[in-house]
Amino acid sequence: MTSTAAAGTDARPTQPRSRVVIRFAGDSGDGMQLTGDRFTAEAAAFGNDLATLPNFPAEIRAPHGTLAGVSSFQLHFADHDILTPGDRPDVLVAMNPAALKANVGELPAGGVLIVDTDEFTRRNLAKVGYAADPLEDGSLAPYAVHRVAMTSLTTAALAELGVGKKDAERAKNMFALGLLSWMYSRPTGGTEAWLRAKFARRPEIAEANVVAFRTGHAYGETTEAFAVPYEVAPAVLPDGTYRQVTGNLALAYGLVAAGVRSGLPVFLGSYPITPASDILHELSRLKRFGVTTFQAEDEIAAVGAALGAAYGGALGVTSTSGPGVALKSEAVGLAVMTELPLVVVDVQRGGPSTGLPTKTEQADLLQVLFGRNGESPVPVVAPRSPADAFDAALEAARIALAYRTPVFLLSDGAIANGSEPWRLPEVEELPALAVEFATEPNGPDGEFLPYLRDPETLTRPWAVPGTPGLTHRIGGLEKADRTGDISYDPANHELMVRVRQAKVDGIAVPDLEVEDPTGDADVLVLGWGSTWGPIGAAVRRLRTAGHRVARAHLRHLNPLPADTGAVLRSYRRVVVPEMNLGQLALLLQGRFTVPVESVTKVAGLPFGAAELAERLTPYVEEKEQVTA
Amino acid sequence: MSTDLGMPAVGGLDLVPAADAPQKAKDYTSDQEVRWCPGCGDYAVLAAVRSFLPALSIRRENAVFISGIGCSSRFPYYLDTYGMHSIHGRAPAIATGLATSRPDLSVFVVTGDGDALSIGGNHLVHALRRNVNITILLFDNRIYGLTKGQYSPTSEVGKVTKSTPEGSVDAPFNPLALALGADATFVARVMDSDRKGLTEVLEAAARHRGASLVQIYQDCPIFNDGSFDVLRRPDDAESRVIAVRHGEPITFGTDGRWAVVRRGFGLAVAPAAEVAPEDVVVHDATDPGLAHALARLSDQDLEHVVLGVLRQVSRPTYDDLARAQVAAAVDAGGADLRALVHGGDTWTVRDGAVTTAAQP
DSSP states (O other): OOOOOOOSOOOSOOEEESEEEEEEEEEGGGOHHHHHHHHHHHHHHHTOEEEEEEEOOSSSSOSTTSGGGEEEEEEEEESSOOOSSOSSOSEEEESSHHHHHHHGGGSOTTOEEEEEGGGOOHHHHHHTTOSSOTTTSSTTTTSEEEEEOHHHHHHHHHGGGTOOHHHHHHTHHHHHHHHHHHHTTOOOHHHHHHHHHHTTTOHHHHHHHHHHHHHHHHHHHHOTTSOOOEEEOOOOOSSEEEEEEEHHHHHHHHHHHHHHHHTOOEEEEEOOOTTTHHHHHHHHTOGGGTOEEEEOSSHHHHHHHHHHHHHTTSEEEEEEOHHHHHHHHHHHHHHHHHTOOEEEEEEEOBOSTTOBTTSOOOTTHHHHHHOSSSSOOOOEEOOSSTTHHHHHHHHHHHHHHHHTOEEEEEEEHHHHHOEEEEEOOOGGGSOOOOOOOOOSOOSTTSOOOTBOOOTTTOOOOOOOTTOTTOOOEEESSOBOTBTOOBOOOHHHHHHHHHHHHHHHHTOOOOOOOEEOTTSOOOEEEEEEGGGHHHHHHHHHHHHHTTOOOEEEEESEEESOOTTHHHHHHTSSEEEEEESSSSHHHHHHHHHHOOOOEEEEOOSSSOOOHHHHHHHHHHHHHHHHHHHO | OOOOOOOOSOBTTTTSOBOSSOOOGGGGBOSSOOOSOTTOHHHHHHHHHHHHHHHHOBOGGGEEEEEOSSSGGGGGGGBSSEEEEOOTTOHHHHHHHHHHHOTTSEEEEEEEHHIIIIITHHHHHHHHHHTOSEEEEEEEOSEETTTTSEEOTTSOTTOOBTTBTTOOOOOOOOHHHHHHHTTOSEEEEEETTOHHHHHHHHHHHHHBSSOEEEEEEOOBTTTBTTTTHHHHSHHHHTTTEEEEOTTSBOEESGGGOEEEEEETTEEEEEEGGGSOGGGSOBOOTTOHHHHHHHHHHSOTTOSSEEEEEEEEOOOOOHHHHHHHHHHHHHHTOOOOHHHHHTOSSEEEEETTEEEEOOOO
8 A cells, every 4th residue: 555645744643444424514605515525536546435425505605604505515435335425424514503503413422523613603603593602502512522713723824825814714614624634644735736726827825725724734733632633544446446536527428438439429419407517517628529519598409409410420418407308308209200319418406397406316217208298218327326427328328329219318416416436447348339320222222211220129220411312301290111201191100109119128238137145035125326325335234234135226217127027026025215206116016017115215315324224124124023 | 692792702501512413403302292282482482492402512412401390391301402300499409400510511491480480489599699500491471370370470460360369469570680689690581482582592591601591471371361462463562672782772663763761770761763862771781780770671561671681791600610619629639538537536456455646
């Protein structure tokens, strides 16, 4: 191990910890997301396994110091592989009374609480309804409270630098980061270099932040209040090279990789929407890969332009969240009818309507499956974690290109903004997505038949404008088999509806992988999307408690793996945890007529591992009571 | 079009491959049976389009017609080019994606007053604002035909239709003023029955680099018959139809009986005999104020209707600029997928040992 580069010369020994959950909480303007991101980068650079959960209000700057304006960032890092951002924090950093009030309820007794005392003014206390100062009234007695005057310590340290009062106060988040970096023996060089790069155009601000960071670090080192620094050793993950990645970034890179592997230019049509906008931002910076990004006038134009580009032979992509999907539905239907490849990214958020823009949910599943007029089958692929969004994007593109169909890539807010270590693939290991455009007439009399299908995959030829001899017209009206002419013929419509369905039903997807260590479980926990981590962690807890339980995960929601029905029928009980009111459960029961039990949560937050384990316990216990 | 505006020789078709051999209207005729109502103005436009396309001398497979929904949107089926009959109002958006990703295509949008100005109004104004290199044929019959006769966003106030039995209380759009408001770079109006004018204007529109909007007045013989008759009957048209041509004084009627003159910030019509020759407005298609005034001179009641190219100016197109940014980035190099994926702070695990990449 070469990475024990803990800064400082502290003689105190470090105490090992196997895993720690830290939550930074403050006002929306306090830079908590940035602080959390940076600590995450330090943990990643140190080689810890990690998972993060940003949690912030939809308002950019809610009124200062109010509960509505509290923004938090939770980070779980460990010396072993972990699956969730952690349930309850071990350490809570509260930058003001609002952050304390909103978060202290989740801090377990004995937890470490670090507060910025400077913000505990009578006015700030009154804003959130504290009648007495919680720092004085004994209500925080169950916690190991560290009262740190972070704001004034920061401004005092920066007094010599001549930065303005506001800029000096703003650097207090770096003080907090410095203190936490000391507490957990993080390497500090990366953060300092990052600050200097980030504020390269304003060196005085960069210097202020570096000084604030060092001041926080030194404060931990020299203050007796903090007994010893802790150390969370690097995690021993499978061999490979890793980086920390958020779901939106991994998804954007997956789309670029799909462009490279298919040899097609990527065209993204998008309209800004939380929590999907980062995909637009990332791809806009990657033009060197031949990526075109088009910020459209609305969601409909975004998908329309992507479909137009797909007609012209590009890898057409549109990215949005649930409200945008509602607007794009008609155009997705046109892609179904014209049988053109298109990737539609839905980063789900709380709904209905505008709902909870910055919170996560899985309630768009039935929308993307069935939210269109007519029989309109569309394949659906869902990533299970931030890093998996890269592979899921490649898989969505593979299906779209190979089967000439729109595909939904169903991410969610937890995946989009959460991060974890990503075991980096080598380019040559990625699937090849070779595409062949039609170049020659395919009809018996030398004519071109745009709806003459491949007998195995049922796909039609992709003949792009500019190809001589293949001029043809497509559109939303029902197409005649083979010729693609307008057809109102009843038998033809019957045929075409069934063929479009059969094409999607016939898409090759891998069988379910069932994980059942004891081999004799009779309860199956089945999940999809971002519940993968919480389900895995909860099932681990159940097994540790002696329960036998199997688990499986659906990456493809349409078509479902061919063995899904058989797997479901082979268990006495099937339980599906979902962040909705039971949409996959409804689908499975309709498709396979097997009883499926739902464990649901719609709080805008992921399941916690302990929470889910507790909720799953009755399902695994009953059998044991019966057999006892 | 013969008008030479002295603009840079960047044409709408510059990047479109030229045809190997001369073409005929017949080459552009598809095998599909045309299914518009007898007497529909769409026939005249179809004939004009089939006849002017060969004059563009581009390869037939590099012409693409994208339409929305409505009677006119069946247009692509009747041309032997590439085409897409899309969904209601969205053709400009689809065409924007296609034109941006494929500079070698000549992309046409075929739309109607309902498709372009009602359900698709947003896409129309944004395509014009962006100046995407597309040619928009806006068939305006002032009625919804395919849904059997409801009033449209260009129907006159008071119009009695199935959905307005007491007469419409909706104020109509002035489509050309709308387009000029979006800073469109090519704005024109023609009559379906004016084969020569139609051919000339459409060809100029196709050759224009940027978004061209051509409003085409046409009858719906079933639901709005004779709506433009006053512009067709010579006696009536005489005092109503104002044909403009860049660089020429704007006079009209038999022997130039009428002249267009300035009045306040706008324009008015006066008997030519009462106007000094130097007071007759000379059309300048590059003058934005004049274009607006000409658009406003056209009344919904057809008392005066300006035909011809009201505005034609050169402005960078969205698709050219977007492609240039991508091309510059590609040329600058660095498109290394492995470097992208393996970028940022990485660490390596080998046999249980963690190695951190050097910190910056």
